[in-house]
Amino acid sequence: MILLDEPSEGLTVGRSTQVAAVIRNASLRPQVMIAGDKIVEMRRFIIGVMGAGDAARQSDVGIASELGKLIALQGWVLLSGGRNSGVMDAVNKGARDAKGLTIGILPTKDRALISDAVDIPIITDMGSARNNINVLSSDVVIACGVGGAGTASEIALALKAKKPVILLNGNDESRAFFRKIGGSAIHEADTAQQAVAIAKALVSKLK
Numbered sequence: 001m002i003l004l005d006e007p008s009e010g011l012t013v014g015r016s017t018q019v020a021a022v023i024r025n026a027s028l029r030p031q032v033m034i035a036g037d038k039i040v041e042m043r044r045f046i047i048g049v050m051g052a053g054d055a056a057r058q059s060d061v062g063i064a065s066e067l068g069k070l071i072a073l074q075g076w077v078l079l080s081g082g083r084n085s086g087v088m089d090a091v092n093k094g095a096r097d098a099k100g101l102t103i104g105i106l107p108t109k110d111r112a113l114i115s116d117a118v119d120i121p122i123i124t125d126m127g128s129a130r131n132n133i134n135v136l137s138s139d140v141v142i143a144c145g146v147g148g149a150g151t152a153s154e155i156a157l158a159l160k161a162k163k164p165v166i167l168l169n170g171n172d173e174s175r176a177f178f179r180k181i182g183g184s185a186i187h188e189a190d191t192a193q194q195a196v197a198i199a200k201a202l203v204s205k206l207k
Contacts, residue, residue: 045203046103047071048079048138050154051087052147060145063169064090067144067192072100074196076203079103079138081130082122084115087144092117105134132157139206140199142166146174159185164202168195 049067051060068091071078078095081088082104092102096117104118109125124130128150135141135158143155143165152174158165159182166187167175179186187202189195 043207044075044077044101045139045206046077046079046137047199048134048141048154048158049087049091049144050081050134050141050147050151051091051144052151053081053083053086053088055148056086056090057145060087060169061090063192064088064144065094067091067142067168067195068094068096068100068102069098070192070196071095071199072098074200076199077101077103079105079134080118081134081150082106082115082118083113085113087147089115089117091144103137105130105137128153135163136161138163140164140166140202142168142195142199143170144168146171156181166195166198168192 049064049071051064064087068078072095078091078100080091080102082092083089083106088104092104092115095102096119101120102118103120103122104114105122106114106124107127107130109123111121111123114121124133126133131150131154135154138158141154141158141163143151145168155165155178159178162185164185164187165178165182166189167178168189170188175188187198189198
C-alpha cells in the first residue's frame with residue numbers, strides 16, 4: 001500500500017507495478033491511497049487550534065508554532081480563529097512553513113486582523129458566535145495554552161458537541177475544571193508532539 005498526495009500523470013497501478021510518484025503539495029490536493037489496483041481518496045481531517053490572541057504567553061506561542069508545523073506534516077487541515085496575534089498567528093505560520101493548508105474563522109470583517117499565514121479566511125462578522133463554527137468544523141479541538149474566556153467557551157462548546165478536546169500546555173486549574181466537566185472527552189498534553197500523537201489516535205477512529 002502506498003500513500004501519496006496525488007498520482008503522477010500517466011501512473012498505472014497493478015500488483016507488480018513499480019510506482020514512481022512526485023509528492024505534490026498536500027495543502028492543495030486530497031491525499032489518495034493506492035491499494036492493489038485501486039485508488040481511494042482519503043478525507044482530510046480538520047484540526048482546530050484555539051488559544052489566546054494578544055494575551056498569549058510566550059511559551060504558548062512557541063508551542064503553537066511547532067504544533068502548526070506538525071499538523072501540516074500529518075496532511076491535516078489547520079483551522080483557527082485566524083487573527084494575526086498570539087496562538088492564532090503562530091500556529092498558522094508554523095503550518096504555512098510546512099506547506100500546510102490553513103483556514104481562519106474571523107470574528108469581524110476587519111481584514112487587517114487576518115494572519116498573513118491564513119490561506120482561506122472566512123469572514124463571519126459574528127463576534128464570539130463564530131466560536132461555535134470553529135469547533136463544529138473541527139474533527140479534533142486542541143486548546144493551546146492558558147486562554148481567556150473565548151478559549152474556554154470554545155472548549156465548552158466542543159464538549160457539548162461531543163468533540164474530543166486536547167488541552168495543550170494548560171495550567172492545573174483549567175485542566176482540573178475541564179477534566180471534571182468533560183470526562184473522557186478531555187485529553188492532556190505537555191508538548192506539541194504529544195498533542196499530535198493523541199490527535200492521530202483520535203482521527204484514526206473517524207471515518
